Amino acid sequence: MQSGEQFSRSGSRVDPWRGHYAARAAGMVASEVRALFAVASRPEIVSLAGGMPNVSALPMDAIGALMAELVAERGPVALQYGSAQGDPGLRETICRVMAAEGIDGHPDDVVVTVGSQQALDLVTRVFVDPGDTVVTEAPTYVTAIGVFAAYQANIVHVAMDEAGVVPEALAETFARLEREGRPAKLFYTVPTFQNPAGVTLSAERRPRVVEVCRRAGVLLVEDNPYGLLHLDGDEPMRALRADAPDDVIYLGSFSKTLAPGLRVGWALAPAAVREKLVLAAESAMLSHSVFNQLAVDRYLRTQPWPEQMKDFRAMYRERRGVMLDALEKYMPPGVAWTRPAGGFFVWVTLPEGLDSKAMLPRAVQSRVAYVPGTGFYADGGGRQAMRLSYCYPPPERIRDGVRLLADVIGAELRM
Numbered sequence: 495m496q497s498g499e500q501f502s503r504s505g506s507r508v509d510p511w512r513g514h515y516a517a518r519a520a521g522m523v524a525s526e527v528r529a530l531f532a533v534a535s536r537p538e539i540v541s542l543a544g545g546m547p548n549v550s551a552l553p554m555d556a557i558g559a560l561m562a563e564l565v566a567e568r569g570p571v572a573l574q575y576g577s578a579q580g581d582p583g584l585r586e587t588i589c590r591v592m593a594a595e596g597i598d599g600h601p602d603d604v605v606v607t608v609g610s611q612q613a614l615d616l617v618t619r620v621f622v623d624p625g626d627t628v629v630t631e632a633p634t635y636v637t638a639i640g641v642f643a644a645y646q647a648n649i650v651h652v653a654m655d656e657a658g659v660v661p662e663a664l665a666e667t668f669a670r671l672e673r674e675g676r677p678a679k680l681f682y683t684v685p686t687f688q689n690p691a692g693v694t695l696s697a698e699r700r701p702r703v704v705e706v707c708r709r710a711g712v713l714l715v716e717d718n719p720y721g722l723l724h725l726d727g728d729e730p731m732r733a734l735r736a737d738a739p740d741d742v743i744y745l746g747s748f749s750k751t752l753a754p755g756l757r758v759g760w761a762l763a764p765a766a767v768r769e770k771l772v773l774a775a776e777s778a779m780l781s782h783s784v785f786n787q788l789a790v791d792r793y794l795r796t797q798p799w800p801e802q803m804k805d806f807r808a809m810y811r812e813r814r815g816v817m818l819d820a821l822e823k824y825m826p827p828g829v830a831w832t833r834p835a836g837g838f839f840v841w842v843t844l845p846e847g848l849d850s851k852a853m854l855p856r857a858v859q860s861r862v863a864y865v866p867g868t869g870f871y872a873d874g875g876g877r878q879a880m881r882l883s884y885c886y887p888p889p890e891r892i893r894d895g896v897r898l899l900a901d902v903i904g905a906e907l908r909m
């Protein structure tokens with residue numbers, strides 16, 4: 495049996511179902527990141543591309559023991575169907591986790607999801623009709639673009655600087671869209687340690703952004719998988735949701751703070767919205783993996799997770815330092831980059847005239863990979879930029895990778 499490119503038994507490469515797809519399937523295209531993974535995962539290549547957390551730092555023996563206990567003690571529950579809203583005990587634990595960011599959430603308003611990616615899908619399914627406008631930062635999370643495109647949204651970007659989205663630009667964008675007869679429905683933002691730009695919305699701008707959305711009647715979706723990975727200072731940022739419970743849908747995840755393979759995330763939503771999300775979740779998947787939810791809950795209740803988070807932060811802090819030092823040391827003049835206060839990502843802007851996408855094959859040949867900036871824009875922007883991640887490779891590989899990349903950029907400049 496062959497699969498992949500070959501679509502039919504006769505060996506034709508023409509998809510026999512091509513006339514049958516729903517219009518929305520046209521918006522479903524492989525992300526640049528996915529296409530890269532196959533290449534970047536070759537061992538000889540230093541990948542500064544993927545945003546994978548370093549799960550090998552987890553206590554594997556303790557996780558194995560905990561899963562065995564779970565089966566022994568609660569097997570019939572853990573292996574049964576569960577509710578579409580998620581396990582009540584886990585929802586309480588999630589509220590305790592969110593309290594660190596100033597959120598006073600009620601477990602009834604939490605909907606557990608298959609990673610925060612599913613939460614984003616459910617929110618979009620519930621709010622966005624084809625042609626509806628979703629406003630996002632520029633650049634923005636690549637797979638959020640994927641979700642919005644799959645629901646045939648009209649994606650509009652708004653400018654960001656080193657202090658996050660610019661409230662005045664957001665207000666102007668909303669006003670312009672209103673005038674053009676295509677008002678914004680959602681504002682999707684990753685305000686803290688943004689993927690991909692590594693910038694954080696300043697404390698001063700936070701209430702202004704919430705107010706701009708409130709005035710325009712636009713629902714704010716705060717996607718915050720990196721909030722507890724603050725690398726400067728002891729306290730996490732206060733979430734937008736903390737001061738605007740009626741205006742914000744907050745999306746959270748255990749993917750970066752525990753393990754993405756467990757696929758446990760959540761949405762915290764105003765009560766009426768939460769009801770819709772539960773119905774949408776029910777039709778999408780009936781029930782979550784109860785086993786994974788109970789495993790996460792047990793882990794957080796029994797393991798020294800806050801201490802582990804300190805260790806994770808120390809590990810990522812070291813890696814960030816290595817990347818920023820190497821950028822400073824090796825990059826040719828004219829290259830600029832962000833200095834993230836947390837999370838996994840640095841956004842690099844190349845000198846005028848360079849094209850990160852065109853340069854990628856030459857970088858891979860030189861054994862280093864990154865994600866070209868274009869993947870993070872819905873409008874073709876980002877050619878002069880790239881995302882680098884410091885989360886996964888060990889420090890010495892990060893240093894080597896940045897040096898190799900600097901050489902590739904240097905060679906491009908001389909071309």
Ligand code: PMP
Nearest residue numbers: 609610611635684689747749759
């Ligand atoms: N939002 C952002 C900004 C992300 O970076 C990611 C993961 N890369 C997700 C959502 C989805 O994460 P998960 O589904 O694993 O919770």
